[in-house]
Every structure is written in structure tokens, then in C-alpha cells.
Amino acid sequence: xxxxxxxxxxxxxNGRVVKGVNFEGLNDVSSPVELARYYSRHGADELVFYDITxxxxxxxxxxxxxxxxxxTIFIPLTVGGGINTLEDFDRVLKCGADKVSVNSxxxxxxxxxxxxxxxxGDQCVVLSVDVKRVDGVFxxxxxxxxxxxxxxxxxxxxxxxxxxxxxxxVNSIDTDGVKQGFDLEMLExxxxxxxVPVIASGGAGCMDHFTQLFQxxxxxxxxxxxxxxxxxxxxxxxxxxxLAANGIPMRLR
Amino acid sequence: xxxxxxxxxxxxFSLRSSFLSVxxxxxxxxxxxxxxxxxRIVLPGVGAFGDAAQKLRQSGLAQVVVEQARAGxxxxxxxxxxxxxxxxxxxxGEHQGLGLIAGEVRPIAETIPKGLKIPHIGWNALHFxxxxxxxFRYLEEGDCVYFVHSFYGAKCADSVIATAEYGAExxxxxxxxxxxxxxxxPEKSGEVGLNILRAFCEKEA
Numbered sequence: 158x159x160x161x162x163x164x165x166x167x168x169x170x171n172g173r174v175v176k177g178v179n180f181e182g183l184n185d186v187s188s189p190v191e192l193a194r195y196y197s198r199h200g201a202d203e204l205v206f207y208d209i210t211x212x213x214x215x216x217x218x219x220x221x222x223x224x225x226x227x228x229t230i231f232i233p234l235t236v237g238g239g240i241n242t243l244e245d246f247d248r249v250l251k252c253g254a255d256k257v258s259v260n261s262x263x264x265x266x267x268x269x270x271x272x273x274x275x276x277x278g279d280q281c282v283v284l285s286v287d288v289k290r291v292d293g294v295f296x297x298x299x300x301x302x303x304x305x306x307x308x309x310x311x312x313x314x315x316x317x318x319x320x321x322x323x324x325x326x327v328n329s330i331d332t333d334g335v336k337q338g339f340d341l342e343m344l345e346x347x348x349x350x351x352x353v354p355v356i357a358s359g360g361a362g363c364m365d366h367f368t369q370l371f372q373x374x375x376x377x378x379x380x381x382x383x384x385x386x387x388x389x390x391x392x393x394x395x396x397x398x399x400l401a402a403n404g405i406p407m408r409l410r
Numbered sequence: 411x412x413x414x415x416x417x418x419x420x421x422x423f424s425l426r427s428s429f430l431s432v433x434x435x436x437x438x439x440x441x442x443x444x445x446x447x448x449x450r451i452v453l454p455g456v457g458a459f460g461d462a463a464q465k466l467r468q469s470g471l472a473q474v475v476v477e478q479a480r481a482g483x484x485x486x487x488x489x490x491x492x493x494x495x496x497x498x499x500x501x502x503g504e505h506q507g508l509g510l511i512a513g514e515v516r517p518i519a520e521t522i523p524k525g526l527k528i529p530h531i532g533w534n535a536l537h538f539x540x541x542x543x544x545x546f547r548y549l550e551e552g553d554c555v556y557f558v559h560s561f562y563g564a565k566c567a568d569s570v571i572a573t574a575e576y577g578a579e580x581x582x583x584x585x586x587x588x589x590x591x592x593x594x595x596p597e598k599s600g601e602v603g604l605n606i607l608r609a610f611c612e613k614e615a
Contacts, residue, residue, distance in 0.1 A: 158575055159532045160554060197600070202533055228427040233556060233598050253423045255598065278457055280529060280558045323529075352527055378532065408533040408554040410602070 160406045161371050162202035162379035163393055164356065165386040167192060169238075170209050172218035174387075189222045190229065196386070197230045199394045202408060204230070205258070205381065208238030220252045227253020235283055241265065246273050250281070258283040258326060261299045263317060264306055274321025279353075284322035286314060288343060289330035295343060302330045310343075311350045318351045325351060326381060328358040336362025339370045339380070348376030356381050364391055364399050371405045412436045412611065413448035415475065415491075417465045420456040425488070428597040432608045442474045450611065451478060455490030459499040459515060459561070462490055463507060472508060479510050485589045486610050492584065492591030493561060501561050510589045513566025521562070522577035529560040534574040534594075536582055543571035543585055548605035555582070555592075555599040555606075562593065 168175040173187040185191050193204055206226070208219045216239065227234055236249040237258030246257050257277075263269050263284060274282045287298045288310040295310035314325055327347050329340030339360045348355050357370055361382040370380055385391045401407040412429055414422055416438045429436045429452075436452075437444055445451060453475060455462050466472040479485045487495045496507040499515035507515070519528055533554040538546060557574065563581035572583040574594075584591045590610065596603035 159530070159534045159557075162532060224423075227424055229431070231424065231428050231431070231597055231603060232600050250421055251423070253421075253427070255424070280531060324531075354527060354531055378527075410550070410553060 158406050159378075160202070160408045161377075161400070162356075163200070163367070163397060163400075163407075164203045164205055164235075164379050164381040165196045165201050165393065166205040166207060166358075166381055166383040168207045168209050168383065169219055169222065171212075171215045172222055175209065190225050192387075193226045193230050196393060197232055199392065200397050200408070201232065201393055202379070203233040203235065205235045205237065206254075207258075208236070210239070220248060223249060223252040223254060237283070237285055241269070243269075243272055243276060246277060246281075250277065256281050256283050256324070258285045260285040260287065261301075264297065264299045264308075267316075267320075270317050270322050271320035274323070279321045279323035282322050283324045283326060283356075284314065284317045285326040285328065286310060287328050287330055290343075295346065298330060302328075302333075311346055314347055315350050318353050322353065324354045324356060324378075326356040326358055329360060332360030333358075335360060336385075338362065338366040341370070341373050344370075344374055344377055348374055354378040358382070361385055361391075364396050367396060367400060368403050368405070371400065372403070411448050412450045412452055413445045414438045414452045414454060415445065415466075415471055416440045417462070417469050417471050419462050419465060419490070420454050422454060424597045425452065425454055428604060429607055429611075432604050432611065434607070434611045440469060440471060442470070445471070445474050445478060448483075450484045450486070451475060453485065453487040453491035453494060455488070455494060457490060459490065459493055459501040459507075460503060460505040463494060463499075463505050466494065466508075476508055476510065479508075479589050482588050484610065485510070487589075487591040488597070489559065489593060489595055492593050493563065495584070495589060495591050496563060496566065499561065511563075511566060511569050511584050511586050511591065513563050513569065513584075515561050516564040518560055518562045518576070518578075518580060521564075521580070526577045529558055530574075530576045530580065531558045532556070533599075534576060534582075536572045536574060537579075538572055543583075545583070545585065545590055545606060545609050546572065547609050549602060553602045555594040555596065555602055557582075557594045559593055563591070
């Protein structure tokens, strides 16, 4: 049986991981390479690197880091942030990324998903979408959640899957940062609409939230989080053992 | 030296890095002389079978790989590279494979129950049956590896050395004499995957 994936997300700015605390055995908390190695050793099933740099220099540093991570850590790597063109796909794939996550780039250029899927395969293209309820309707937000695009989220997701998006990361703006659990209602709506893997993001505050997620929604394939892992509130190996004890299929070795 | 066949499909960065991390030098090559001189051969691949098979043939590399495998050189096919080892594939039409392993490649949709997601993507456990193949000598029953595929090796019961359960028993790895294939990605399967590459490189030719 396929296991549920636990995915830590690392925000990288100018070659350093943004936010983080000291873990035992980790010398440099803001080194993406060290943190990636730490997570990998503790059972992360996949890593997401998000480039939040705006400058050309920062972008070059990011690809250097990606190359270094990909040459020492042998689990799937997804890269997002600043992906607007096929050249951006090419740049990160050459440095060892396995999948590329698009968000605002796909909103600006709706043909990007289809073109990338055609060139690199559906499995390579991850659609990341920031969703917020507006008057009871799920709407797609752009620019890191600051701008309402007016698009209905489920329709947008279905359209991108039809164009070749191989996985969907659903980030609920409504639950993000609140730490009261994942947005089960929103995730269920997405799971019912598409048949590609769905990755839940936004709202994890403790281990129980992951248990609730996977027990309530068998259609969700993975849980993604950043701060609870970075701040050491939840240890990935503990989380996976707890989930396995609750009957959720996990990779434990 | 392990020769990784370069025929213009897929990204070989992780594959090279993973061999390096188990202390094995690789050369990514499309040069028949280099392939003939290598101790072992890896046939990688992602994408569509028909396209890959055509590239492999047009470049003349198919002939070299088959000749070397028949002469007894260890050959490991990974993902689409494994599928290419079979006689034929039914992925979008019918395409001839290398014919090194008896069997054919068919869509997983026809064997798994409706409602399961396709591709079969993520970490899944390996099952070895009664006799664990030497390629898996560092692994334990139930160890997980990373899969991404929509087609699978069928009619190959004699050469199956590992399966994975996804609504049905899917071919996870095959072997026939010195020819091996993994449907999953050892280079993306953490320590477990590295241990498969290690075993492949240690095996006597």
C-alpha cells in the first residue's frame, strides 16, 4: 500500500533558510543543506524548497544550494518560487529538482502548466494554489495570498489538472498560521474534484492535526508544513511513528 | 566504472550523485566504446516508451546495450529503463522493446481497481517472496521505495524479484541472469535505494 507522505517546506532567501531554531546536532540552522539532511535523516518523505528571493544573485545562490542538496540527499525534491517560464523549469530541473511547483506563474500564464507537462511529464508539474473563502466561495489568491484573482478555486484546479498538473498543493489561507488544524472542508472539495495526488498545507499545529487529516480524508496523499518542523514543535520521526500507531500507512525506515 | 546510457531522455543528475555517494564512479555516455569498456551498465529513462525506444535505436545504443547484456555484463534498467528491457510495450500503440526480459509493458489502469489514483506515485513497500534476490541483500521485507509510473511489467512472472501492492500486485523489480530492472527510482529512495545500487555494483559480473 502506498504510504502517506510528510513533507517539510523550506523557504530560502539569498541562500539561507528563513526562520528556524536549533536542533540537536544541527550546527547551522539557516543552512538549507544541513536542514535538508537533518529532515531526510529523520524521515521526511520529500522536501519542498521555496525560493523567496527576488534578485538575480539570490536566484543563482538558490540553484547552487539546490545542486548541493540534490547531490547528497536522495529523496524527491520539489522546487517552487519564481517559476514563470519553461526556462525556469529547465534551470531547477538541471540542478536536481524532481518536481517543479507553479503558483502565480500559472495564473499569469495559464498555458505554462500544459507546456511544462508536455515537455517534462505530468509527474513533474505541481500546481500550488492559495485558496481563501470569500462570501462562502473558494477563491484563488495570487502574489503570496495578497491578491484575489476572482477565480473559483475548484474550477481552476480542475482546469490545471486537465492541462497536465500531476499533483496539487492546496494551501488554505483561512487556516494558514492559525495552527488549529488543516482545512478539511476545502481539502475534501479538492479531493472530490480531481484524481491526482492532493497535498494538504496550512494549519498544522500539532501531531493530532495530521492524524485527523489522514483519518478524515483518505484521498489526501501528503501533509506539508514548515514552521512546526522548523521550530521543533513536531519532530518528523515522532509524527510518523504516531501516525503509524493510528493505522495510517507510513514509511518508517 | 558504471556507464549510464545517455540517449537524451531524463535528468541524470541524481543518478550520478547517488552512485558517487556509494563510492562508485560513473560516466554518462553515448559512446559505444566507453559502454563496452565499462564494468556495468545503467539504462535510465523517464517519459514515453515509444519515444525513448526510438531514440535508443536511432542512436545505435540499443544494439550496444543488447550485445553487452547478452555477453554477460550486468545491466540495470531504472523506471522506463526497466520497461525498455521487455519484449514490447502497449503504451500509446505497440512498441518493440529490447527483448532482454520476457514480458510486456501494460497500463496499470487495467489491473488495479477503479478509484485508485494514476500514476502510482509515492513510497510503497517492496515484497520479495520466498527467495530474496541478491540485488536486495541489504534490504528487509517491507522496505519502502519511491515509485512514479502509469505502466507496469506484465506476463513476466518468471523474472519478477519484487512486487508492490497497489490495489493489485505490481511488478516492482525483475531479473534474468545479469539483467536487472527496477520500476521504482533507487536514486530517490533514500538509504534503501542506495543499498540497491551498492548491491548492484558489488555483484560479480
